[in-house]
Amino acid sequence: MGKAILITGASRGIGAATARLAAARGYAVCVNFRENRAAADGIVAGIVTAGGRAIAVQADVSREADILAMFARVDAELGRLAALVNNTGVNDLQSRLESITAARLDRILATNVKGPFLCAREAVKRMSLRHGGEGGGIVNVSSAAARLGSPGEYVDYAASKGALETMTIGLAKEVAEEGIRVNAVRPGHIYTDIHATGGEPGRVDRVKALVPMKRGGQPEEVAAAILWLLSPEASYVTGTILDVTGGR
Ligand code: NAP
Secondary structure (H helix, E strand, O other): OOOEEEEOOOOOHHHHHHHHHHHHOOOEEEEEEOOOHHHHHHHHHHHHHOOOEEEEEEOOOOOHHHHHHHHHHHHHHOOOEEEEEEOOOOOOOOOOHHHOOHHHHHHHHHHHHHHHHHHHHHHHHHHOHHHOOOOEEEEEEOOOHHHHOOOOOOHHHHHHHHHHHHHHHHHHHHOHHHOEEEEEEEEOOEOOOHHHHOOOOOHHHHHHHHOOOOOOEOHHHHHHHHHHHHOHHHOOOOOOEEEEOOOO
């Protein structure tokens, strides 16, 4: 059935661009979404029209049962899992730390940290030579926020990405002899809906003067970095965190 890729949060933004590029590179794609089925179905339809294979799978990555059911569908409908992109990441309204609630922290850490850990666990079980698999690649989508800290906006989100980067480094070493490479990309300011979720739809244009290249990035520019890290061209690259930030 060919090689499958599971991309979390692929109904829009960076995940959707990654799904389209992965399909063009020959992967059968699992387009995961949480609530916007129409958008996910639209990404799948575009891939199928272009001659590729894809399925849309609803799963909230903060829920273990949803993750297990999603991987089971990939096994049954797409075949051998060759790649995982832990792309889903959520923020919340811009806020100082002293206004952050426990409920907000629970949601951000469950989605941005626990979810990628559990997805990586399921991927390693399927890919690792140690478990009879054929190897594979994992790319975690971090953020320049892990370096910058996002003061006054979302230190919680930034810290969740710091955790994801540490997982990238540790897991890469843990499975390096088992045919699995684990890397991360660290996008800067990219034109997607996530900024509206943070309460400022025009954020990229406000901050782009801080970027040495003086512009925001496009989701396709992040997708290209992700697909390179998964490709044989990156065969000696693991545990690396690749900035896609226009120099910021
Ligand atoms: P986005 O436009 O807000 O899209 C988020 C995607 O995640 C949607 O497909 C959404 O599905 C899905 N999603 C949300 N909660 C989910 C959950 N609990 N379970 C499964 N899927 C869920 O985001 P984006 O800007 O493309 O961001 C993608 C990644 O890049 C994130 O990890 C983000 O932190 C990172 N990043 C983005 C930027 C940027 O400037 N855009 C910068 C640095 C890092 P529904 O549509 O169904 O809700």
